[in-house]
Amino acid sequence: MNNTKVVIAFVAESSDLTERHWLNRYAASLAPGETDGRDNIIHCECFFPRADTRVSSKQTGQAYGIYFGGAVWRHDEKQYSNSDYIFKTVTLTPVQKKNMLQFLDKQVGKRFNHLGYASFLTPCKISGNLPGFERRFYCSQLTMAALNHSGVFAQNNMPENIHPHRVFELLNEISTVCSHPVRHVDYSSLTF
DSSP: OOOEEEEEEEEETTSTTSOOOHHHHHHHHTOSSSOOSTTSEEEEEEEEEOTTOOSSSEEEEEEEEOOTTSBOEEEEEEEEETTTOEEEEEEEOHHHHHHHHHHHHHHTTOBBOHHHHHGGGSSSOOOSOOTTSOOOBOHHHHHHHHHHHHTTTTTOOOOSSOOHHHHHHHGGGTEEEESOSSOOOOGGGOOO
16 A cells, blocks of 8 residues: 655744744643643644655645634645754555545635634633634644544544644654654765
């Protein structure tokens, strides 16, 4: 069976990508578990690396995500830097990848789930699936919904209304952590 992958790209509060802003510090403070704060994950998105990408400090491919206050986006040539992101790779079957991409394509343009994001202050999480309204997402909701829709968790769908740091933890069982989301090594060029 031909397997492929999705790379979940995570951003920690301490990353150079994050603006030094109260909202990012707040998101980091809400991370579950006993963590040190600055290394808490505050953002995640789905990345499908191009098959022809070579080893370099930057990787390109198709990506989907959402930022605070924006809408779900799709970028066909997004670049990822190994110094700014933490990557977890999840192996997919071709059918799982197709299901995931179809789901993500249908979400493009949907708005940010402000109410759900604010619900992290309460014991009750708000899904973004309110009757009579178009579905809304924050980054970890979108990522978990896509993973659930693809079937990577088998018959046990995982919760979607969770913090990005929790997504990072939940993927431990089904992923590998990598500094390079794509690694093609030309061994013929190595000399010993």
